Amino acid sequence: MSDFLVFENVTKRFGDLAVVSEISFSVEKGEIFSLLGPSGCGKTTLLRLVAGFMKPDEGRILLNGRDINQIPPEKRPVNTVFQNYALFPHLTLRQNIAFGPELAKKLSRAEIDTEVERMLDLVDLASHADKKPSQISGGQKQRVAIGRALINKPEVLLLDEPLAALDLKLRQRLLVELEDLHEEVGITFLYVTHDQGEAMGISDRIAVMRAGKIEQIGAPAAIYETPVNSFVAAFIGDTNFLSGVAGEELDHEYHNAVLDDLGILRVYKDRPILQGDRLTLSLRPETIALSRARPGTLTENHNAARGVIEDMIYLGSLTRFRVRSGARLFMVESQHGRFFLDDEKPLQRGDQVWLCWHANDGYRLENFSEEDRQLLSFPGGKE
Amino acid sequence: MIRRKNEAILTAPTLLWLILFFVVPSIAMVVISFRPASIYGGVGEGWTLDAWRALGNPNYPVILWRTVRLSLVTTVICLALALPIAFVLGRMQGKWRTILVMIVIVPFWTNFVIRVAAWRILLHPEGMLRQSLISLGIIGNDTLLLYNEGAVLMVMVYTYLPFAILPLYAAAERFDYSLLEAARDLGASGFTAVTRVFIPGISRGLLTAMALVLIPALGSYVIPDLVGGPGDEMIGNKIAQRTLGDRNLPQAATLSVALLLITLIPMIVVYYLNRRERTHPA
Ligand SMILES: Nc1ncnc2c1ncn2[C@@H]1O[C@H](COP(=O)(O)OP(=O)(O)OP(=O)(O)O)[C@@H](O)[C@H]1O
């Protein structure tokens, strides 16, 4: 059941550069597994290794217990949905979808036709079946590409940024369609994307990649809420990095920390730490609350800091604030600003505010690197 | 309406050019073919079917057939050689691509007749090539490399190959090679991917290449003249002989009209196929 598609110490080099280096992980049967990472981190390369367009320099890839390194692409039980769709321009949509079954020569002409019709219905393109790819929209092309791959009943469907070329609304709709489709056909999906929202939305598990290595593998919530390092934290959404030195233990769950520019605050201790060690917390912007008055009835597990609103961006479903507290900037997101209905005067640029968050929301990273700040919407934590 | 007008203005120079240098000479040729030959080498007065009757000479069908056959074989060989070359060139990047394309183009910088004459030296019975082949035992003492149909065919292929490579290369350069990966992903072997995806993908270039080789090949006369034997004459040689040797212009005109008609066939085919492709776009 599990460990369906296995990467064992896979390395791929172009010249001296290891584009994928010693990667090991496994994908379970039937899951949607995403490879997420910035441009050039080796996602497509990993996919192409599975498809068979290139061979690993070291290590091996197992599918269903079988080493597939020596199998040419046309013999592998996997199919790809290419980033640019790669539809055959000289063939109609119907002929594009029939391409695989016709080559496989397993079915009779009549059976192929039936299968193709069924697939055209599944991807909702029956009414365009006789058009050429140049005559349909991007979203429709994407569905042809999926239909053309799925009709071969691959054991793994490889999707290389299948939605990247589409606009936001269409992307969201097709993402839902893809998920429904996955439920319907029950095939394992290996899904490549550099869009964290897309990955979070569709995946059972995500592998976050950087520079040819996997940084963390886990369910979307685990990756979002408990990132191992500042790269994962910053790449998956926005966050605030709070660095400082661990202080005395308060009880078995909390300890104090002297955070740079913020003073002594309370920190959740999910794993042991020694007094005097440096630490960095990732504090998601939506976990911070803003208020004019000093939060009075705080439980002792809350932290508070004073600040001034330096900038704010109204984004509809939420408002994003940049709040200066001493020498550092916080990013805060608050839902539902109630700009017009609030009894209280809405917050404005220049207002004095209190920032307040629960100690449990600051997640201690295993590794912090200053340069990962560059991945944030506004990197300037300190200046 | 305005578009129409613009189109008319834009095509006017081409049209004028065609009328001046193609339609008018063609009509003149047809007219001359019905004139008697003048004994002084010009065109006589009055009308006659003499020139057309002369086509009944049993030599002509043989020569016409040879012309068509050699041209078709040349076209097939050129396309067969040019396809893999274009495939590789189109896939290449950067410096090497430029260098190789230059290698295809550079021979054009030398006069065509000089290049054919160079082959004469190369293939000459006393030439180095034949002597080496004989001493290596590859060919017999009595085998000639020159003055036969093989020589004509080889030099024709040599001459027209670039005309096949360049349009195919232009098409291959625009071809999206990732489609080949898509084909393999869907179960096609490397060869099937090429025949089912690459060749249809460059079909327009293939048609152009075909026309660019076949049409001038049909009109060849320098090549059979210089490297062929007496039995390898093509229709172009006859036209040249009637014009320059016998000064029988009506006879030359008749042969030219026949050649023109033969040449029109591939042109019409290419035009028709191209138009069909345009109305059912890829
Ligand atoms: N054929 C190749 N030759 C040399 N280098 C290559 C080749 N293919 C990819 N690379 C390099 O390998 C690295 C990883 O490429 P890859 O296409 O896997 O990235 P990616 O994660 O898919 O990025 P993107 O999100 O931009 O698609 C890049 O630095 C790229 O320049």
Ligand SMILES: [Mg+2]
């Ligand atoms: Mg990629």
